[in-house]
Amino acid sequence: MSDFCFLTATELTRMIRNKDVSCREVMQAHLDQIARVNPRVNAIVTLLPERGLDGADAADAALARGEELGPLFGLPIAHKDLVPTKGIRTTWGSPIYRDHVPTEDGLIITRLRDAGAITIGKTNTPEFGAGSQTFNPVFDATLNPYNAAKTCGGSSGGAAVSLACGMLPIADGSDTGGSLRNPANFCNVVGFRPSPGRVPVWPADVTWSPTSVQGPMARTVEDVALMLSAMAGPDIRSPISITQSGDQFRQPLGRDFKGVKIAWSRDFGELPVHPQVTKTIDAQRSTFADIGCIIEDAQPDFRDADDIFKAWRAWQFEIKYTPLIEKHRDQIKDTIIWNTEQGQKLTGPQLGQAEVKRTRLYHRVCRFLEEYEYLIVPVNQVPPFDVDTPYIKEINGTQMETYIDWMKSCYYITATGLPAISVPCGFTDDGLPVGVQIVGRHQSEFSVLQLAYAFQEATQFWKQRPDLASSN
Secondary structure (H helix, E strand, O other): OOOOOHHOHOOOOOHOOOOOOHHHHHHHHHHHHHHHHHHHHOEEEEHHHHHHHHHHHHHHHHOOOOOOOOOOOOOOOEOOOOOEOOOOOOOOHHHHOOOOOOOOOOHHHHHHHOOOOOEEEEOOHHHHOOOOOOOOOOOOOOOEEEEEEOOOOOHHHHHHHHHOOOOOOOEEEEEEOOOOOHHHHHHHHHHEEEEOOOOOOOOOOOOOOOOOOEEEOOOHHHHHHHHHHHHHOOOOOOOOOOOOOOOHHHHHOOOOOOEEEEEEEOOOOOOOOOHHHHHHHHHHHOOOOOOOOEEEEEEOOOOOOOHHHHHHHHHHHHHHHHHHHHEEEEEEEEHHHHHHHHHHHOOHHHHHHHHHHHHHHHHHHHHHHHOOOEEEOOOOOOOOOOOOOOOOOEEEEEOOOOOOOHHHHHHHHHHHHHOOOEEEEEEEOOEEHHHEEEEEEOOOHHHHHHHHHHHHHHHHHHHHHHHHHHOO
């Protein structure tokens, strides 16, 4: 049944609606795949098989009664272990919350359930989601299914691995400095960071913040779009939520790209990028030309993006983690403590200047994208690295100053507030996945999905499975 688990979410929902397969059969197949593969990759850290089967039986009964079906009807899903799930353990990867069971669901949990998805557990994440390498003292590390000695990225690492291994058809994630895009890139799946407010975030410590977002992950662009249709839409608890319905993302993604101008940047004009990443992405430049795009080497001026992102990240850490560090300093990893203390040192004028710089950056990039509809850049500056390495300290001889500096290729885009997607783009000489990052104009999620879909259809890299997921 492992082949059955690699059907797309779009195909599975069609089969369920047509009664070609029951929800229970879909659920059982994925539970069997989890039992077989998860011990080898450690992606799903809380599993509730009986809950999943009961939910599948209830879904089959609803289908028999002719009830209205949501867009994700009958699909198994496990949620990132940063999102509160009522009655289901949520640890944030921290020993402080090892046995924590929330009394309410996060908003995206409610929306995914209302769309018909069936919760079966939680996926692994770094401690408090900090750092793009999925390991924590509660559940240990999640392994890359294409090479178990390598990292799967993070912080939505458990989600990406679950998808790559056919253990889930869809998965949710979140993204501050690249946590939807980075693990998708490392695991040959699709991760989409939508515009701030496209998917309202609740609960949240800072509801006005445009830095951290939640979004969809899947094996194909169509499935990401389907999932986004259920996650998007306004909610009064998020004051920055976009008023448009998510229904638009269920429209066909096909489009003619003849004459569409895209800007191609190998390194953002200044960042060190591993030669294997550059080689893999450059090999697909002709694909964009073949689908009709006009490609020019160019990038906007990302001046101050590093300072902007680090200031607002540190400020959010100070808000969220200062009380915890005061009580549980010995149970919190050093990078979180460092980042929180950086926030404690910030002054009001420094934050004010960071916001002025962010405004200027946004307008520079928007002016640039008046000429080009898309910006094509690397997702990550390095391919998957050893799972025992907490974070990258050097790229091409350039030293990284902090534990997040190797993620600039993602968090520079975060600082702009623009939507960005990671789509499978090929493999290194050692067989490790590499994604390409497609960045679109302000709140142009559908446009980004269209180009990502065209690239996916032309390349079909998403169909290459890890051997680990298909073998006994």
